[in-house]
Amino acid sequence: MPRRTATMLASTLMLIALLCAGVFIPVPYAEMSPGPTVNTLGDHDGEPVLQITGKKTYATNGHLNMTTVRVTSADYRMNLVEAVYGWLAHDNKVVPHETLYPDGKTEEQSTQENAEEFSQSQESAKVAALKQLDVPVKSWVIVSTVVRDSPAQGKLHAGDVIKAVDGTTVKEPADVAKLVTKHKPGQDVRFTIVPAKEQAAAEKEKRTPNRTQDITMTTTTSDDTGEKRAIVGISAGTDHTFPFTIDIKLADVGGPSAGLMFALGIYDKLTPGSLTGGRFVAGTGTIDDAGKVGPIGGIEMKTVGARAKGAQYFLTPADNCAAAAKDSPDGLTLIKVGTIKDALGALEDIRSGDTADLPKCGK
Structure with missing residues (x-):
């Protein structure tokens, strides 16, 4: 066999061997790619994404699309060949596995966390939109979750309204932790609550809850990193009563990043005219009750997915x-927003066609 032929054959066999080995070599990476994008003003799986009853709504047009990212599952083990392909692919992004699933988080834990964040983002979107419209919303601090085998287990329950801690009125979820950590581990702390069942009954009957309870617990020591502190094993959140019903119908989506687009969709449906003027606007961003827009992950994937569907502005x-x-992506104008008010101002410019002074990213 000629030397040149032998060399080419050996090189080919070595390449094949390396490729085969790469298929079986696991690497600690995960992959992100553009996910579905859904118009919050339109329908999804045959029903409107936003359903409002008990309040007059108005016709809308155009698009206010929320965007998503697909990620590989927590138990998926990427091989070397897939990782290299992902690094080379323009529309995908390969990241360390722990970036998406820190501390060995399981698929079930991640799904549960994403579902909770998605639910909270919907509530905040409703509040932010209604506040922008000067529609009053009643809010109160509640027990969001109770940690298993903690001092609070069996004493506090998800949905209990926290009125006070040690006699000090609670106004924000953060107040609860501040008041508890004034204690040393092992000391007692007293919660004044409205039980979840009493709160639910009062809401149904449209009355003020008339029964409170004092619950005393002995604090324990936090087991996370950082300075040790007193805890009781709950997380506090906010619940709301709305003057009419707003339902968001969108399954198989998780995380908090659709908050801004839900808030804008609600605002559009509750106001005459069209926010977009018929344009295709997409976007992303968390939102809090005050209307502040927060950052999200996978922004590059979301802009690609939005442009692929026809978005003109993001x-x-x-x-x-x-x-x-x-x-x-070419043809997509990125608009910087920090609040829902910023977003509404940008939409006004888009609607009017006066886009020269839009606060664009990269300017």
Whole structure:
């Protein structure tokens, strides 16, 4: 066999061997790619995404699309060949596995966490939209979750309204932790609550709850990293009563990043005219009750997914602007927003066609 032929054959066999080995070599990475994008003003799986009853709504047009990212599952083990392909693919992103699933988080834990964040984002979107419309919303601090085998287990329950801690009135979820950590581990702390069942009954009957309870627990020591502190094993959140019903019908989506687009969709349906003027606007961003827009992950994937569906403008959280502007799809204008008010102002410019002064990312 000629030497040149032998060399080529050996090289080919070595390449095949390396490729085969790469298929079986697991690497600690996961992959992100553009996910579905859904118009919050339209239908999904045959029913409106936003359903409002008990309040007059108005016709809308155009698009206010929320965007998503697909990620590989927690138990998926990427091989070397897949990782290299993902690194080379323009529309995908390979990241360390722990970036998506920190501390060995399981698929079930991640799904549960994403579902809770999605539910909370819906509530905050409703509050932010109604506040922007000067519609009053009643809010109170509740027990969101109770940790198993903690001092609070069996004494406090999800949905209990926290009125006070040690006699001090609670106004925000953060107040609860501040008041508990004034104690040393092993000391007693007293919660004044309205039981969840009493609160639910009062809401149904449209009355003020008339029964409170004092619950005393002995604090224990936190087991997370950092300075040790007193805890009782709960997380506090906020619940609301709305003057009419707003339902968000969107399954198989998780995380908090659709908050801004839900809030804008609700606002559009409750106001005459069209926010978009018929344009295709997409976007992303968390939102809190006050209407502040927060950053999200996977911004590059979301802009790609939005443009592929036809988006002309993309509402981008201010803290994501730099990353988004590095590799923005052609034909997509990235607009920097920090609040729902910023987003409404940008939509007014888009609607009027006066887009020269839009706060664009990268300017």
